[in-house]
Amino acid sequence: MSNSTHSERTMYSLLMHLFGFLLLLEWVRPLNQITDTANLYVFVVFVGVAFTISYLQLVPIIKVTIQAGFLLYFLHSLYFMESFLSKAWLEAFWSHMKYNFNIMLVNDWSAMSNLFRTLLLFILLWLISYLLIYWILHRKKMFLFVVMTISYVAILDTFTIYDGSMAIVRLMFVGMLIVGFVYMERLREKEGLFKDKKIWIAWGTPLVVFVLVSTAFGYLSPKAEPVWPDPVPFLTSVGEGIGNGTGDVKKIGYGEDDSRLGGPFIGDPTVVFKAEVERRHYWRVESKDIYTGKGWDNTDDAINRVDDGDISAFPWFADEVSTDNLTAKLSMELKYPHINYPIGVTNVEALDEDVEVRYEFNEATQKIVTRNSSNNNEVLLDSYMVEYEYPTFYIERLKAVQSGTGSESDEDFYNRYTQLPSSLPNRVKNLAEEITGSFQSRYDQVVAVERYFARNDFEYETTNVAVPRGNEDYVDQFLFETQMGYCDNFSTSMVVLLRSVGIPARWVKGYSEGEFVTLNADGTRVYEVANNNAHSWVEVYFPEVGWVTFEPTSGFNNPYRFTYESISGEGENGNGEDQIPERAEENVDGRDRSESELPEEKADRNNTTGIDFALDITVSWKAVGLIVGAFALTFLLLWTTRKKWSPHLYILLYKNRKDDKVFSLAYAKLLKHMQANGFTREQGQTLREYAKQVDHYFKSSEMQTLTDRFERVIYRGNSSKEEWEKSIELWENLIKKRSS
Structure with missing residues (x-):
């Protein structure tokens, strides 16, 4: 001691x-x-x-x-x-x-x-x-x-x-x-x-x-300078050429040709652009709508010229969808003649002062190409700003769309986004019906498909990835043979499964949000988006809502908000508190996959960013004062009455314990209790002398008897359990006596 x-x-x-x-x-x-x-x-x-x-x-x-x-x-x-x-x-x-x-x-x-x-x-x-x-x-x-x-x-x-x-x-x-x-x-x-x-x-x-x-x-x-080089590029390069897939090893990054998917790739940390954003989201480049069985192609469609960058004539969501108007600034490190933008983009503005630029918006792919206004040549921008509408999706409205319904009023639209090749194996369609058959609403069916991969142990893999040969179908191979791949495998399979049950969906490619760098003084956040962040995902069409983002790939998070309107607090404004429903099958937070979580701001409380703080907390000092005052009052009350209630707490903690340590702990607690109540133990005073002093005051021999039994345990090695069982009543009486 x-x-x-x-x-x-x-x-x-x-x-x-x-x-x-x-x-x-x-x-x-x-x-x-x-x-x-x-x-x-x-x-x-x-x-x-x-x-x-x-x-x-x-x-x-x-x-x-x-x-x-x-x-x-x-x-x-x-x-x-x-x-x-x-x-x-x-x-x-x-x-x-x-x-x-x-x-x-x-x-x-x-x-x-x-x-x-x-x-x-x-x-x-x-x-x-x-x-x-x-x-x-x-x-x-x-x-x-x-x-x-x-x-x-x-x-x-x-x-x-x-x-x-x-x-x-x-x-x-x-x-x-x-x-x-x-x-x-x-x-x-x-x-x-x-x-x-x-x-x-x-x-x-x-x-x-x-x-x-x-x-x-x-x-x-x-x-001295480092003896070894940076190990990250070294470890990345080790993966080059590794894998049992039959395709050539590729470097990850944006590419236009998606006609043959599959095969291994190696990472590339080269930064493509830096973005100053108000909220996390994916960066679209284009979508594709024709699945060939081996990869993706797109429908030829009219290209719309947009001289001033105003894209608002091509709406992404219905008017009833709650959105926040936000902006993002991009500074390009690798330059391409197209715009990277979030879903919901309404306007693009080039920040290069010496460039006259016009924009071409492809309605089929939603790709925005930059061209010189004078000679029509492609333009590579150094920096630009995009304005966009960030959506909040209310689950009641999504659930209101029943299975089997679509945009039947526009047959061409429906046929485009439910297209499948005639060569698609029947077992893919049968699997789609099996996954969605027990659900009535389109939303529940989509979520069931989205979560199918995680619930059936599909693996995210970049090296050991097969390429379909001969008449093999890309999706069929992934679903029934390999069950391992990267984002292209997951996203393509989800689109095909949804289309198999008549749900319009499209395959989207671009970049994930990138790596967080810093938080600016104005509250915006800076991300670095590299080739390693190249990604593909899924957008599903809901009548009277529009295109809704879903994320089936293991290890990635859907950055958009899903909440119940009835408990969102603010209804149409989308600024209320996003609550969580009781139903365990719903993942209101946009179906998180890997990150660990917090919101970006008050209006984004159920963002799917894992631990993702980017909000300024408004502290109510009145509430803090009340809480601190209540704690202080409680503490003062408990402290002033501690001599009354502490003995009962000690008895509760030690009386029914039967282990070898309880006697030592209980005796030490008794000594502390005695000293706190006036029985001061002098420097160098033995336990026996102290026990006599206590018994003299109480005119009893209980403290000496208890001390004698305690010393038998310490010095003679007697059984602590047996001595404690004989001493419980003595110990309890002494605790109660001094507090009475």
Whole structure:
């Protein structure tokens, strides 16, 4: 048992809590670069609260109450429009929980809502904070965790865009200090050096000086250039030529010829463009509507000339669809004579001052080509801006479209987007009917097809990808033979399956959102879109709604919002709170696949971005004041009455325990309780002497009897369980006596 004084424990505890917080902070800090998380201060504050209430050594129930209160308030700030803890708020929160519990019961982890993923992250940070404090203060072993943290930062620095140079410097400084002080504390306990209060200064000062000097020396000294080249391109190049597919190995990136799909490819990190955006979305280049059995071709259609960049004459959605008007700016690194744009584009504006440009919009492919206004030659733009409508899709309206209905008023349109080759094997059509047969609405059928791949263990693969030979059908081979491939396999198969049951759909190609780079002061976010982000997906037509994006490929997320209008809060405005339905089969968040989640902004609370913070949280200081005041009042009440209720808590915790450690723990708690209630144990006083002092006051021998049994366990090795069973009543009487 430690004999260090209260002031020494407080100083050591303060230092260890501070160092532990700084150490855990290095795990959180990279999230804004390696993920789409932007509001890191929410997590930092939450972790800071955990370390603060641990240092204050509050009663466990108060600790849990305070931490849970902060957790719920942060979730409220991020996801809810209702008043905090109001009836509507509780109902919405419970709806989220029921939905996600059902998701877990069916093991459909990818369908978890963003709010629930955020809740799990908060709980994880809470547990790590507790374990870190336990390792520091009780186990006094921190070297392994420091090494793990340094390794974590080094790996991120090597394989991601995160620059861990200064993080390594901070970690070496904090890590060596925390390991040094923990070792010092172990040595003090082992040698019994607790009486001399100057030992902290005598040992701590040279430790701090040594760590500071060595860290500064390491930081300022010249460094040699890396001996090894960047391992990422090396590891990427290893994949070149690998794979059992029969096609040639290709480099990933945009290409116009999609007539023969399949075969392996290798990655290419070359940046195509940088984009400043207000919200995550995919970047379209074109769509194709004719499936040949081997790949895609497109219908020849009239090309519309747009001199001023106004594309609004070609609507993407029905007027009833709720949309937000947004803009995005693109700066091209690799230049192509076409525009990259989000679905819903209404206007394009070239930012090159010395270029006269006009635009050609192909109604069949939706490809926007840039040409010189004077000579009609193709133009390669350096930068341009696009205006677009970002949609919110209400599930009630999507479900209102029953199976078997389409755009029958336009037969040519319907035939174009349900086209299939006569050579398509019947088993593909039979599979489509099997997947969708039990659903009545078009939306449910589309979601069933979209989720079919994940539920049947189709694998995302880029090297071991086959190419259909002879009369083999590309989709049939993927669905029934290989069941592995990349986005082209997944998206093409979904389109074909939908068309097989009469649902208009088209194959779309372009780029995913890219890699997050930074958050600008005006709230826009910068992404780098590389050849590695080349992607294909699916758009499905819903009458009275328009074209709706779906994402079947494992590892990718649908960036568009799906919500229930009846509980969205704002109806047509699309700015209300997107709630989660109770039905476990629905993935309102746009069917997340891989990322881990948060919203971009208040109006985008159920964005499918995984942990994707890009919002400015408006904090209600009145609400914060009320919460803090309520916690303070509760704490004050519990603190002032602790002598009354703490004995009952001790009895509840220890009375029914039967393990080998309970006697030692219960006896130590009794000593603490006695000293807190006036029975001070003098320096150097033995347990027997202290027991006599207590019994003299109570005019009994209970404390001496209990102490005698405790010493038999400690010094004679008697059975702790047996001695505790004989002593429970004595211990309980002594606890109750002093609190009465």
